[in-house]
Amino acid sequence: xYVISHAKPFWLHLFYFLVVSLVGYMVLKVNNNLNNLDLxxxxxxxTTASSMSTLEMEVFSNDQLIVMTILMLLGGEVFTSMLxxxxxxxxxxxxxxxxxxxxxxxxxxxxxxxxxxxxxxxxTSDDSESYSKYYNNSIKxxxxxxxxxxxxVHAIGSTLVTIYMTLxxxxxxxxxxxxxxxxxxxFFVIVSTFSSCGFIPTNENMIIFRGNPGLLLIVLxxxxxxxxxxxxxxxxxxxxxxxxxxKKEFNYMLNNYKEMGYxxxxxxxxxxxxxxxxxxxxxxxxxxxxxMEWSSGVxxxxxxxxxxxxxxxxxxxxxxSGESIVDLSLVSPAIxxxxxxxxxxxxxTSFLPISDEQEETPEKSIKMKKxxxxxxxxxxxxxxxxxxxxxxxxxxxxxxxxxxxxxxxxLNIVFEVISAYGNVGLSTGYNCKRRLxxxxxxxxxxxxxxxxxxxxxxxxxxxxxxFGRLKKFNMHGGKSWKML
Amino acid sequence: xYVISHAKPFWLHLFYFLVVSLVGYMVLKVNNNLNNLDLxxxxxxxTTASSMSTLEMEVFSNDQLIVMTILMLLGGEVFTSMLxxxxxxxxxxxxxxxxxxxxxxxxxxxxxxxxxxxxxxxxTSDDSESYSKYYNNSIKxxxxxxxxxxxxVHAIGSTLVTIYMTLxxxxxxxxxxxxxxxxxxxFFVIVSTFSSCGFIPTNENMIIFRGNPGLLLIVLxxxxxxxxxxxxxxxxxxxxxxxxxxKKEFNYMLNNYKEMGYxxxxxxxxxxxxxxxxxxxxxxxxxxxxxMEWSSGVxxxxxxxxxxxxxxxxxxxxxxSGESIVDLSLVSPAIxxxxxxxxxxxxxTSFLPISDEQEETPEKSIKMKKxxxxxxxxxxxxxxxxxxxxxxxxxxxxxxxxxxxxxxxxLNIVFEVISAYGNVGLSTGYNCKRRLxxxxxxxxxxxxxxxxxxxxxxxxxxxxxxFGRLKKFNMHGGKSWKML
Ligand SMILES: [K+]
Ligand SMILES: [K+]
Numbered sequence: 001x002y003v004i005s006h007a008k009p010f011w012l013h014l015f016y017f018l019v020v021s022l023v024g025y026m027v028l029k030v031n032n033n034l035n036n037l038d039l040x041x042x043x044x045x046x047t048t049a050s051s052m053s054t055l056e057m058e059v060f061s062n063d064q065l066i067v068m069t070i071l072m073l074l075g076g077e078v079f080t081s082m083l084x085x086x087x088x089x090x091x092x093x094x095x096x097x098x099x100x101x102x103x104x105x106x107x108x109x110x111x112x113x114x115x116x117x118x119x120x121x122x123x124t125s126d127d128s129e130s131y132s133k134y135y136n137n138s139i140k141x142x143x144x145x146x147x148x149x150x151x152x153v154h155a156i157g158s159t160l161v162t163i164y165m166t167l168x169x170x171x172x173x174x175x176x177x178x179x180x181x182x183x184x185x186x187f188f189v190i191v192s193t194f195s196s197c198g199f200i201p202t203n204e205n206m207i208i209f210r211g212n213p214g215l216l217l218i219v220l221x222x223x224x225x226x227x228x229x230x231x232x233x234x235x236x237x238x239x240x241x242x243x244x245x246x247k248k249e250f251n252y253m254l255n256n257y258k259e260m261g262y263x264x265x266x267x268x269x270x271x272x273x274x275x276x277x278x279x280x281x282x283x284x285x286x287x288x289x290x291x292m293e294w295s296s297g298v299x300x301x302x303x304x305x306x307x308x309x310x311x312x313x314x315x316x317x318x319x320x321s322g323e324s325i326v327d328l329s330l331v332s333p334a335i336x337x338x339x340x341x342x343x344x345x346x347x348x349t350s351f352l353p354i355s356d357e358q359e360e361t362p363e364k365s366i367k368m369k370k371x372x373x374x375x376x377x378x379x380x381x382x383x384x385x386x387x388x389x390x391x392x393x394x395x396x397x398x399x400x401x402x403x404x405x406x407x408x409x410x411l412n413i414v415f416e417v418i419s420a421y422g423n424v425g426l427s428t429g430y431n432c433k434r435r436l437x438x439x440x441x442x443x444x445x446x447x448x449x450x451x452x453x454x455x456x457x458x459x460x461x462x463x464x465x466x467f468g469r470l471k472k473f474n475m476h477g478g479k480s481w482k483m484l
Numbered sequence: 485x486y487v488i489s490h491a492k493p494f495w496l497h498l499f500y501f502l503v504v505s506l507v508g509y510m511v512l513k514v515n516n517n518l519n520n521l522d523l524x525x526x527x528x529x530x531t532t533a534s535s536m537s538t539l540e541m542e543v544f545s546n547d548q549l550i551v552m553t554i555l556m557l558l559g560g561e562v563f564t565s566m567l568x569x570x571x572x573x574x575x576x577x578x579x580x581x582x583x584x585x586x587x588x589x590x591x592x593x594x595x596x597x598x599x600x601x602x603x604x605x606x607x608t609s610d611d612s613e614s615y616s617k618y619y620n621n622s623i624k625x626x627x628x629x630x631x632x633x634x635x636x637v638h639a640i641g642s643t644l645v646t647i648y649m650t651l652x653x654x655x656x657x658x659x660x661x662x663x664x665x666x667x668x669x670x671f672f673v674i675v676s677t678f679s680s681c682g683f684i685p686t687n688e689n690m691i692i693f694r695g696n697p698g699l700l701l702i703v704l705x706x707x708x709x710x711x712x713x714x715x716x717x718x719x720x721x722x723x724x725x726x727x728x729x730x731k732k733e734f735n736y737m738l739n740n741y742k743e744m745g746y747x748x749x750x751x752x753x754x755x756x757x758x759x760x761x762x763x764x765x766x767x768x769x770x771x772x773x774x775x776m777e778w779s780s781g782v783x784x785x786x787x788x789x790x791x792x793x794x795x796x797x798x799x800x801x802x803x804x805s806g807e808s809i810v811d812l813s814l815v816s817p818a819i820x821x822x823x824x825x826x827x828x829x830x831x832x833t834s835f836l837p838i839s840d841e842q843e844e845t846p847e848k849s850i851k852m853k854k855x856x857x858x859x860x861x862x863x864x865x866x867x868x869x870x871x872x873x874x875x876x877x878x879x880x881x882x883x884x885x886x887x888x889x890x891x892x893x894x895l896n897i898v899f900e901v902i903s904a905y906g907n908v909g910l911s912t913g914y915n916c917k918r919r920l921x922x923x924x925x926x927x928x929x930x931x932x933x934x935x936x937x938x939x940x941x942x943x944x945x946x947x948x949x950x951f952g953r954l955k956k957f958n959m960h961g962g963k964s965w966k967m968l
Pocket of ligand 1: 049051423
């Protein structure tokens with residue numbers, strides 16, 4: 001207990017994801033002879049909500065699919081953030097520390113998790129008794145709100161999918177022909193989409209359902225509910241609850257969002273801009289995607305309505321669910337480059353005009369710098385690490401890059417690495433027909449490009465997935481590199 | 485005169501480079517029927533010190549080579565910075581403004597060009613009479629120092645090259661067989677290298693001289709003299725002059741490097757770290773390059789000594805001269821990715837540990853923000869612009885990307901764009917043998933990959949070269965994009 005409350009959040013997170021991945025791997029391993037590395041890769045991929053794949057999905061039994069559903073649930077950002085809230089509550093109730101110490105703890109948490117300290121926490125420390133009470137209650141209530149949100153969203157989602165699949169013969173036939181259990185499928189798809197994982201129990205991912213725009217439209221909102229629009233919706237839920245239940249804690253949360261120390265509770269202004277940015281990115285992508293691919297053959301056999309819904313679904317999934325209704329290897333390079341950028345951008349990337357209120361307080365920045373100076377000087381920026389990963393994979397896969405240049409090119413490798421880093425899971429795949437020297441042993445498989453990599457390359461990609469899942473802890477790296 | 489002294493530095497620079505490019509284009513156009521766009525491209529490429537090429541170099545006559553030498557001289561960073569110094573001197577002598585106004589002008593210049601204001605300029609404003617005198621004299625003396633540096637470096641360099649070419653039959657024969665004039669060649673090569681342009685009068689660039697490590701070793705220092713190591717050497721020169729001539733102005737320059745408002749005058753600490761970073765990058769590149777390419781066939785026919793010198797020369801040229809001793813299309817992708825990063829990094833990129841002295845003064849940052857808020861909110865970061873350029877080129881060249889995927893791949897396009905942005909000039913080129921559908925009309929040419937692009941693509945690359953040459957004015961873009 002002491003360890004948990006004193007460990008740095010980064011190590012706590014890393015430990016959590018490692019343990020879940022390992023346990024997941026061991027459970028998945030029971031009673032089958034699939035490749036160990038590929039199974040661990042899949043477990044990491046599910047836990048970090050990446051959905052990178054080196055195995056076809058239909059090799060997994062119904063039981064294994066249920067295990068993966070649990071892994072995705074445990075690894076999703078909303079769920080882990082709820083765990084964090086519960087953990088903080090435990091810390092508070094067991095460590096009833098005096099006033100000064102108490103406020104110190106708060107500042108510490110904030111400064112690490114949010115990178116900002118709100119002055120209010122200092123100004124209100126006079127009436128610390130009532131403050132502390134409010135704070136504790138608010139954390140508790142917030143925990144319940146998040147839990148309720150999770151339960152309601154999953155219940156509605158899986159019910160809707162179940163109803164659609166039952167009523168639509170074309171979709172239902174797919175499940176029957178593949179021997180998938182309806183309830184498992186519904187719950188798997190919703191958990192996977194809400195946690196931004198993006199695994200689908202079919203080999204073809206969503207491509208096989210691209211003639212079912214109804215299903216795509218049901219699943220589409222869940223891409224945003226647990227990801228880019230989560231802060232806005234959480235704030236909306238709290239605001240509605242405050243209106244109807246009129247508990248003071250809701251009001252406290254809305255006004256003291258920074259002191260709550262919950263990463264996903266943002267100011268109303270930030271929520272608006274974040275929502276706007278999300279929509280702008282989606283519109284931009286849909287426009288470019290439709291302009292380039294409407295009649296390029298990528299969406300062959302679909303009517304205009306299906307094409308439009310498909311385009312919206314496909315481009316929404318670049319941030320960061322990674323479900324797919326087209327074969328990305330056929331998509332034009334301009335779109336792939338655009339997708340790489342969208343996959344790279346973290347969920348809460350937002351246009352936010354600079355205003356004077358947002359100026360960092362000078363005392364804080366100096367305080368932070370003094371504390372972290374040594375570590376900070378060693379740390380590189382996110383992009384530098386990604387470049388290093390790409391170079392390493394170019395070295396591990398150098399033979400294939402030379403012999404099979406149409407499948408193994410740097411664009412596809414960068415796409416795969418950024419996809420893993422962004423925990424997206426899109427992949428350009430591999431196609432035996434694109435080989436320059438045809439090989440009779442080559443058979444097309446419906447898993448990601450990384451499934452064709454060497455073991456060393458796969459191991460690097462596992463690292464990248466962990467690195468991407470924990471990226472919020474290294475957002476400010478590379479500060480000691482200056483352009484003079 | 486009024487216009488010049490009041491225009492913003494950015495527009496002044498843009499105007500200068502545009503005019504020089506246009507004049508250069510018109511002079512190059514006299515008496516020949518080369519393609520207009522290609523000639524303008526070449527003129528821009530020489531003026532912005534990029535050395536991107538869409539024409540083979542040997543199509544140019546001796547006169548045209550002399551014109552290009554002048555363009556490269558006029559466009560080099562050291563020369564333009566010297567012009568800036570002269571311009572500032574004129575402003576000062578003609579506008580004898582009162583004390584307060586005067587110091588205001590200084591702060592303005594600094595804040596725009598350096599992004600920093602030194603507090604000393606305010607503290608010394610009491611004895612502004614002597615301060616102003618020192619300041620004016622120092623600017624004047626600094627102008628002479630830079631001019632002297634330019635003249636001495638070019639005189640020594642071209643003499644050394646001339647001597648080497650005269651004494652070495654193998655190198656001399658190349659000139660004879662290509663009908664190049666020795667003096668033009670020597671001066672062209674040194675001007676080109678010192679200004680970090682990287683044009684060489686031979687079609688093959690430096691590949692044809694890779695058996696002459698002596699020539700490479702003579703040229704190598706000039707890659708650094710006008711680029712990454714210029715601030716350190718300038719400071720060294722001033723320090724030596726101060727030791728021997730003991731004029732107070734030298735001392736003033738060394739101590740008040742920020743007030744001088746000369747971008748290339750850095751603190752002694754910054755110079756040390758910059759030198760260290762430059763060497764570290766070079767060593768890193770040499771190690772990786774030798775590890776990957778020592779026996780890969782890229783440097784076939786060279787002995788170990790030649791290979792080592794060649795590797796050092798090649799990797800030094802990624803920042804940012806862009807001369808080449810190997811065919812980059814044969815180099816492994818890992819190296820190309822590494823080169824892309826090195827080309828991207830501006831010359832004065834430095835590891836600089838964070839220390840408390842360097843904290844920005846809070847008043848300043850607020851002041852700056854207020855002034856530029858509107859513009860700042862609109863501006864994107866450098867990388868965003870580059871991605872947009874890459875996407876545009878992927879669209880303009882979409883047909884070739886589909887039909888000729890081994891020559892036209894996104895890596896090569898990114899390489900070309902970053903090479904133009906970094907004003908480097910390296911290129912992966914184009915090889916008819918790599919075409920999937922062989923074309924009898926295709927003949928191999930010794931110019932850059934962009935020479936095979938559509939006119940639209942070439943125009944975008946011209947923009948990128950200007951954008952890259954003026955990058956110092958947009959180093960702080962994208963500030964209104966936050967990762968919440
Ligand atoms: K995902
Ligand atoms: K250059």
